[in-house]
Amino acid sequence: MAGGSPAVELAGVSVAYRTNDGTEYTAVRDIDLAVPAGRFVSVVGPTGCGKSTILNVAAGLLRASRGEVRTAGRRLSGLNTDAGYLFQQDALLPWKTVLDNVAFGLQLRGVAPAERARRAAEWLRRVGLSGFERAYPHQLSGGMRKRAAVAQTWITDPDLLLMDEPFGALDVQTRQIMENELLALWTGSGKTVVFVTHDLDEAVSLSDEVVLLSAGPESRIIGRYPIDLPRPRDLMNIRTRPEFTEAYARVWADLREEVMKGYERTVRG
Structure with missing residues (x-):
């Protein structure tokens, strides 16, 4: 600051x-x-x-x-x-896997594929979604989708x-x-x-x-x-x-x- x-x-x-x-x-x-x-x-x-x-x-x-x-x-x-913004309705893209959804912000920032996949997997572990990296949003419960959305927001490290x-x-x-x-x-x-x-x-x-x-x-x-x-x-x-x-x-x-x-x-x- x-x-x-x-x-x-x-x-x-x-x-x-x-x-x-x-x-x-x-x-x-x-x-x-x-x-x-x-x-x-x-x-x-x-x-x-x-x-x-x-x-x-x-x-x-x-x-x-x-x-x-x-x-x-x-x-x-x-x-x-x-800022990172977490809405009431999550912003998960239905055609992307959970891993790719979480990594999407890093992709927009030009982070290399291997690095963004590593960081996305780590965030999925932190929010309790290890093992669901290749799942799609429709396969998740409401609480799991929210965990993915939290990881998606935090991964870019907003202040x-x-x-x-x-x-x-x-x-x-x-x-x-x-x-x-x-x-x-x-x-x-x-x-x-x-x-x-x-x-x-x-x-x-x-x-x-x-x-x-x-x-x-x-x-x-x-x-x-x-x-x-x-x-x-x-x-x-x-x-x-x-x-x-x-x-x-x-x-x-x-x-x-x-x-x-x-x-x-x-x-x-």
Whole structure:
């Protein structure tokens, strides 16, 4: 990181666009969010509040209408090459083997075939998929596909990981296993994670800090909550700790109010 600069910073960011009837819709307004290097920060809020919009702006996939984005102290223009992006739906190519899918990012970077195959095999071992190198995505379970997607994202060694509800489609048991595996990979890596989720339980379990967005439109940051749970964390047991219950209740007291505002606007609309 350049001179201790945040891993990613949104400064006065607003995102607006024209709807089909020609009116302007502002998804998020005046977002100021600086995420220090090496931190795990989750963004929560009611449905439709612009969580994914913020992540897409940080990734360079969406241009801010106002404000700027900086990554490692540099103003972002175009795609954020410091970042890896893990979507809710994996980006595995159905015609490629699991090994070739994981190695694809290295292929795009010009890494030699033997080296990228070696590194992909090592990452498959790290995520528990040794023996499935020649399988195709349709032959994997949902949890196995997610493991492959995690390896696909991490193999290029990005400094910043942007995750958009990556475990939302998994069953509860598989989801907890994947959350634990994510923390095991992240711990000690020095990488920064910005994690979008609709699940407050997940946000509190994983994070150093939870950021709360207001109900949309014109969503803004209305709360930032440090999570002082000790690390390393075993997510199979952490939810029984009184510190977890206290942190959850603190965030939920404010999130609940925004959820009800969003619901009322939907009913009236």
